[in-house]
Amino acid sequence: MEPTANYDFLTDRRQFVRLGTHVSDLQHISTGSPQGCVLSPLLFSLYTNGCTSGHQSVKFLKFADNTTLIGLISDGDESAYRVTSVESFRFLGTTITKELKWEQNIRSLTKKAQQRMYFLWELKKFLLPVKMLVNFYTTVIESILTSSITVWFAAATARDKTKLQRVIHSAEKVIGCSLPSLQELKAMNTNECYLLSNRNKGDFFGVFHFKARLVWILEDFCVAHMQDFLENQELLATGW
Numbered sequence: 577m578e579p580t581a582n583y584d585f586l587t588d589r590r591q592f593v594r595l596g597t598h599v600s601d602l603q604h605i606s607t608g609s610p611q612g613c614v615l616s617p618l619l620f621s622l623y624t625n626g627c628t629s630g631h632q633s634v635k636f637l638k639f640a641d642n643t644t645l646i647g648l649i650s651d652g653d654e655s656a657y658r659v660t661s662v663e664s665f666r667f668l669g670t671t672i673t674k675e676l677k678w679e680q681n682i683r684s685l686t687k688k689a690q691q692r693m694y695f696l697w698e699l700k701k702f703l704l705p706v707k708m709l710v711n712f713y714t715t716v717i718e719s720i721l722t723s724s725i726t727v728w729f730a731a732a733t734a735r736d737k738t739k740l741q742r743v744i745h746s747a748e749k750v751i752g753c754s755l756p757s758l759q760e761l762k763a764m765n766t767n768e769c770y771l772l773s774n775r776n777k778g779d780f781f782g783v784f785h786f787k788a789r790l791v792w793i794l795e796d797f798c799v800a801h802m803q804d805f806l807e808n809q810e811l812l813a814t815g816w
């Protein structure tokens with residue numbers, strides 16, 4: 577069966593460059609996938625899925641277009657690696673300290689979320705509908721609050737969690753409706769089921785599960801047709 581959707585999506589694409597009033601000629605693009613498209617990261621992951629380690633002590637951690645190599649140091653022998661000891665490092669946007677404490681990471685998340693609250697205030701001035709404000713909050717602010725939340729939530733201090741919860745309370749005041757608490761966001765990200773408090777948050781959970789189901793359907797479709805697509809298309813790694 578010909579993978580028509582993927583074939584049309586990645587072939588016969590054109591681009592041009594605009595500089596002021598000057599426009600270049602159209603050029604055909606034979607490699608890569610469109611930047612900014614939600615399907616491109618998934619296609620990239622499928623295309624690079626076969627890139628694995630050939631040594632049992634070296635592991636690959638891949639997420640979208642990020643690849644991290646982890647080597648196992650046995651018996652303190654570091655001769656095979658160039659090792660530099662650091663107090664902390666950032667991995668996929670998450671700050672990890674050598675003591676595995678999360679104050680530094682949560683401080684960074686809080687600062688980013690508070691900075692983006694400014695834009696929520698500005699949108700409120702234009703009298704946008706509540707639904708649109710909630711969508712903006714979910715995409716721009718909540719996505720920061722939940723960054724790697726399943727990793728750091730259990731070990732985070734109550735003080736740090738309170739800092740993040742204050743951002744949520746501020747957003748509730750601006751938007752004028754209830755929003756999922758930090759605890760509920762953690763449960764939503766780990767797909768846990770538990771009883772909510774007196775406030776009715778069922779709509780938020782319904783939206784979450786709908787989005788998750790939509791992603792699963794999309795992944796199933798792409799996996800089912802990607803092999804046929806690769807057999808009919810000559811794809812180059814450059815540009816992916």
